Amino acid sequence: MTDDIKEKLKEIKQSFRLMMNGPASQSMRNKGLAYKLNWGVPVTALKVKARDYGKDYDLAIALYKEDVRECKILATMIMPPERMLREVTDVWMEQNDSQEIVEQMVLNVLQYVDYAPALAYEWIANDRQLYKIGGYHLLSRIFMRGDTPDERGINEYLDQADSDLQDADSAVKHAAYNSVLRFCDLGDDYETIATKALAHLGIL
Numbered sequence: 001m002t003d004d005i006k007e008k009l010k011e012i013k014q015s016f017r018l019m020m021n022g023p024a025s026q027s028m029r030n031k032g033l034a035y036k037l038n039w040g041v042p043v044t045a046l047k048v049k050a051r052d053y054g055k056d057y058d059l060a061i062a063l064y065k066e067d068v069r070e071c072k073i074l075a076t077m078i079m080p081p082e083r084m085l086r087e088v089t090d091v092w093m094e095q096n097d098s099q100e101i102v103e104q105m106v107l108n109v110l111q112y113v114d115y116a117p118a119l120a121y122e123w124i125a126n127d128r129q130l131y132k133i134g135g136y137h138l139l140s141r142i143f144m145r146g147d148t149p150d151e152r153g154i155n156e157y158l159d160q161a162d163s164d165l166q167d168a169d170s171a172v173k174h175a176a177y178n179s180v181l182r183f184c185d186l187g188d189d190y191e192t193i194a195t196k197a198l199a200h201l202g203i204l
Contacts, residue, residue, distance in 0.1 A: 005062050008053070012063070015049070016041055016070045038069040043104075046070060050077035057083045064092055072096070076104045081112035089119065093131065099171060102134040110134075111141035121153065124160045129172055132164060136175035143182035148190070157183070158197040165201055177203065 001009075016039040053059060056078050063075035092105065110116060116138060123135030139157065149157060164176045180198065184191040195204045 001062055002058070005058050008059055009062050009066075012049070012053075012074065013066070013068070013071070016068070019045060041070045043073065046074050046077060050074055053078055055080040061088075064095070069098075069100075072098075072101050073104050076101070076108040079109045081109050084109050084113050086115055086119070089113075093134070097130070099130060099133055102130050103137055106134055106137045106141060110138055111145075117142060117147070117149070117153070121156060124157070124164070124176075129169060132168065132172045133175045136161075136164075136172070136179040140175075140179045140182040143179065143186055146186070148186055154190075154193060158194065162198055162201070165198070165203065180204070 019039060019041045053074075057080055060075040060079035063071040063078075066072070089105075089110065093102075096102065096105075110119065113119070120135045120138040120142060123131040123138065126132060126135070161176045161180055164172050165180075168176065180194055180203070184194050184204070191204075198204055
């Protein structure tokens, strides 16, 4: 880590102390959002800080290594998508146990990487909750921008969604259901396909 990155990291962490929101931090803990350190800084404030620093790969890598909520979220905001290698994504997921961070990863960087579709299908087939949630959120973003899967992708997606909408925990079910709604938004043909495939669930 260069001296410049060390200085920026120190500056950022000190700024979080000044931005601390105790009630928000306590509320997150009460909801089960456990971080080693959580200053309760709103995501909107982190977006402002991200604009101040701009896209910065080395700083993003350094920030994500910190076991601090705000550092990890800011890392996802300043990571240049074109430099978010699959290996980095794998490491970041392995170092994370928070649904909030997964959602921020998808929103801020993963939806823009060229391997997003393949990653999404791989994650929804994963047995671990956070991977499934991340995969469905990623598919939702992909569908929202109008990207359509091929026949094989449709079948794979709807088979997995069918299974998770029946057997998964509530967080995964919620993410899967939202992705189905986004899939239906692709057009009448896709809505018809989803409705027929999931008719036995009575959700559409």
